[in-house]
Amino acid sequence: xxxxxLDTWSRLPSPIHRLDPRAKIAATLAVLVSLxxxxxxxxxxxxxxxxxxxxxxxxxxxxxAGVILRAALVLPFAGGVALLNLFGGDPARALGLLAKSFLSxxxxxxxxxxxxxxxxxxxxxSFGAPRFLLMVMQFLxxxxxxxxxxxxxxxxxxxxxxxRRSFAAAxxxxxxxxxxxxxxxxxxxxxxxxxxxxxxxxLLDPPALRGADLLYLLFIAASxxxxxxxxxxx
Amino acid sequence: xxxxxxxxxxxxxxxxxxQALNGLDFVLYPGETVALFxxxxxxxxxxxxxxxxxxxxxxxxxxxxxxxxxxxxxxxxQKVGILFQDSDDQLFMPTxxxxxxxxxxxxxxxxxxxxxxxxxxxxxxxxxxxxxxxxYHLSAGEKRRVALxxxxxxxxxxxxxxxxxxxxxxxxxxxxxxxxxxxPQAKIIVTHDIELARELATRAVFFSQGRAAASxxxxxxxxxxxxxxxxxxx
Numbered sequence: 001x002x003x004x005x006l007d008t009w010s011r012l013p014s015p016i017h018r019l020d021p022r023a024k025i026a027a028t029l030a031v032l033v034s035l036x037x038x039x040x041x042x043x044x045x046x047x048x049x050x051x052x053x054x055x056x057x058x059x060x061x062x063x064x065a066g067v068i069l070r071a072a073l074v075l076p077f078a079g080g081v082a083l084l085n086l087f088g089g090d091p092a093r094a095l096g097l098l099a100k101s102f103l104s105x106x107x108x109x110x111x112x113x114x115x116x117x118x119x120x121x122x123x124x125x126s127f128g129a130p131r132f133l134l135m136v137m138q139f140l141x142x143x144x145x146x147x148x149x150x151x152x153x154x155x156x157x158x159x160x161x162x163x164r165r166s167f168a169a170a171x172x173x174x175x176x177x178x179x180x181x182x183x184x185x186x187x188x189x190x191x192x193x194x195x196x197x198x199x200x201x202x203l204l205d206p207p208a209l210r211g212a213d214l215l216y217l218l219f220i221a222a223s224x225x226x227x228x229x230x231x232x233x234x
Numbered sequence: 235x236x237x238x239x240x241x242x243x244x245x246x247x248x249x250x251x252x253q254a255l256n257g258l259d260f261v262l263y264p265g266e267t268v269a270l271f272x273x274x275x276x277x278x279x280x281x282x283x284x285x286x287x288x289x290x291x292x293x294x295x296x297x298x299x300x301x302x303x304x305x306x307x308x309x310x311x312q313k314v315g316i317l318f319q320d321s322d323d324q325l326f327m328p329t330x331x332x333x334x335x336x337x338x339x340x341x342x343x344x345x346x347x348x349x350x351x352x353x354x355x356x357x358x359x360x361x362x363x364x365x366x367x368x369x370y371h372l373s374a375g376e377k378r379r380v381a382l383x384x385x386x387x388x389x390x391x392x393x394x395x396x397x398x399x400x401x402x403x404x405x406x407x408x409x410x411x412x413x414x415x416x417x418p419q420a421k422i423i424v425t426h427d428i429e430l431a432r433e434l435a436t437r438a439v440f441f442s443q444g445r446a447a448a449s450x451x452x453x454x455x456x457x458x459x460x461x462x463x464x465x466x467x468x
Contacts, residue, residue, distance in 0.1 A: 007368075116368070118328025138328055145370045146322050187323040190288045193315045194390060196308060196340030204335065204345055 009062045009113035015212070016114045021123030022206070023213035027220040028111045035100045035107075036225045040092050046099040047226045053106050060114045067113060071106040078102075117141050126206060135201060142186070151177060172194035237261040238392055238420050239285065239297055245444075246280055246291030254280040255291055256444030262392065267421040269431035269452060271461050272441030278424040279319070282394045282443075283423075286311050298391060299313075312341060315390035319397045323378035325369035329360065330380050333369060337388040355383040359413055375406025379413065386417070393421045399430055428456055 010017070016024075031053075040047060057064045078101035085094035112120070119133045154173050163169060241263040246255040254277045262268055270278045283289040283351045285297060285305045298313050300306040318324045327333035334352045343351070356362040359379040369377060376403055377397065385393065398414070398428055399407045414421070423429055431452045438455040448455060456462055 003460065029292075030399060116328075116367070118332070121328075142328065143322075146243065184323060187318065187320065188326050190283065190326045191316075191318055192309055193288060194286050194314075194318075195337035195384065196311050197336075198308075198340065202339035202342075204339070204348065234328065 005066065005114050006109075007117070009066075012061055012114075014059065014061045014114070015218075016056060018212070019114075019216055020209050020213040021115050021119040022126050023209060023216050024111050024115055025120070025123045025127060026217060027038060028107050030217075030220055031107045032104055032226060034228065038096075038100070038228075040096045041099055042092075045227060046096075046103070049099075049103045050106075052223050052227070053103065053110060057110055060110065061211045062113045067109050068106065071102055071109050074101045074105040079140055084097075115199070122203070122206060125203075131201065139188075145180075146184075147177065150180060235263055236299065237263050237281065238250075239295075239405075239422075241284070241293070241295040242293055244281070245293050246277075246284065246289055249388070252464050253294075254444055255284070257293070257375050258445055260439065260446055262420055262422060264420055266421065266437060267435045269435035269438040270422060270424045270441055271426070271431070271438055271455060271459070272447075276441040276442040279310060279396055280444075282316060282396055282422065285314050285392075285394055286316060313390055314392045314394055315385035315388050317378075317382055317385050317393065317395045317398055319400060321381045322420070324381040324384065325372075325377055328368060329365070330356070330367050330369060330372075330383075331365040332381065334365075334384045336385050337384060341388070351387045351389070354384075355386040356380070358386060358416075359383045360409070373406070374401050375409060378402060378406070378423055379411060382410075382413065384388065389460060391419060393419045395423045395425075397423060397424055397426070399425070399427055412467040428452070428462055429458075 031049075035041075035049065041049070052065060057067055075098060078098055082094040082097045085091075085097060086121065113124070118138060121129075121138055125131055125134055153172070154176065194217075239260065241260040244255045244258040244260075245253075247253050252275070254275075256277070258277065258281060260281070270281070272278055274395070280289060284291060284295055284302065287302050287310065290302075295302045297306075297310045302310055315370055319466055325333050329337055331352055333429075334355055335348050338348045338351050353362060353366070356365060357383050361376060361379050361383060364372065364376065364380065369380065372380060382398075391416075399410060402410060407430075411430060414434055421434070423431065423434060435452050437449060438452045439446050440455050440459050440461070448458060450458075
């Protein structure tokens with residue numbers, strides 16, 4: 001069974017991993033808003049944000065190079081808009097756009113790599129995200145691995161019988177996978193009904209935030225305030 | 235002694251026209267463990283689905299004195315715990331804890347009672363260390379034991395197990411059999427595994443073409459229907 005890298009990282013032991021997902025979501029939102037409100041971040045501010053996020057990543061003991069490389073994947077997308085600004089004669093803004101895009105992705109990736117998806121979805125629910133949508137995401141994630149394994153088995157079976165890779169074969173495989181997924185969905189529904197499901201998911205109330213969560217939020221708020229104050233002074 | 239399950243003249247035809255049950259008569263008494271033998275497609279799994287009203291055919295079926303009708307389903311689904319053949323169908327929640335808690339939460343139990351039941355049932359199956367793990371990180375044997383814990387958390391009077399040792403390696407199979415031997419509930423076990431039936435069952439019923447063709451001690455039924463490898467190699 002193969003698991004996505006972020007899923008593996010999200011289960012590492014660290015003080016940041018142990019924080020309540022609501023605190024991590026709130027901190028991420030705060031950083032994203034702070035970045036959005038920073039009009040033209042100079043090199044100093046970019047360095048400040050980068051240092052803050054890298055400090056968080058180090059405290060979380062996640063592979064920083066891996067997180068940074070993944071965050072850099074947003075640069076080609078932000079690059080188009082940055083180029084427009086560059087050709088429009090505003091290189092500082094172009095650089096700022098690239099930096100803000102990268103730093104936003106960096107923060108989101110830090111949250112994802114320190115919070116298992118189920119905890120993240122539960123945290124999002126506390127912030128008012130629609131429960132039905134979150135449940136669909138949860139089921140999709142849960143069965144993505146099962147589906148991907150089935151696809152791998154089918155490919156192996158095809159290769160063993162000398163099958164060739166073609167659009168027609170892929171089309172047939174997708175159809176079979178769809179039919180199997182449909183049958184599995186029915187069996188899952190049966191399993192849910194058999195344990196008393198009546199159409200609504202009942203969940204345990206989340207526990208209250210702890211001192212460490214509040215400290216984390218305070219630290220993020222203080223750091224962001226310091227970065228903004230330094231911007232005004234600048 | 236009043237039977238826990240009584241089915242009389244049960245008939246069921248699938249949408250594709252296959253007659254899965256064709257006048258099935260069956261009884262299960264308290265303390266019994268009954269192995270259901272029979273060829274694929276003889277109606278064994280279809281019968282299990284009737285026990286909790288997931289399929290509804292013609293004829294009579296009662297569980298703990300209650301006819302299997304819509305108004306009794308919440309009670310019946312608490313009294314009959316079904317372990318499905320594929321554990322991935324049954325473990326749909328993001329963590330082991332959430333999955334085992336699914337049934338108790340649907341019963342409307344208090345938070346403390348849910349926690350108590352989850353930990354007690356996980357301990358019963360030797361998986362209390364795995365509460366925070368994701369189901370897709372478990373081995374086949376572990377998944378089966380967690381699925382069983384989810385069923386036990388409903389505090390059922392009857393366990394209906396559909397091929398419980400399929401896909402398990404010998405240690406996983408032995409561990410599950412040991413756990414099942416300790417459980418006091420009456421059991422119906424759909425299986426092709428004659429050794430399993432010998433170890434657990436007090437009686438066997440042979441299904442053929444949607445009917446109970448015979449009932450008796452395991453070895454008698456196996457001998458009468460030559461339901462072992464000799465039938466294949468003959």
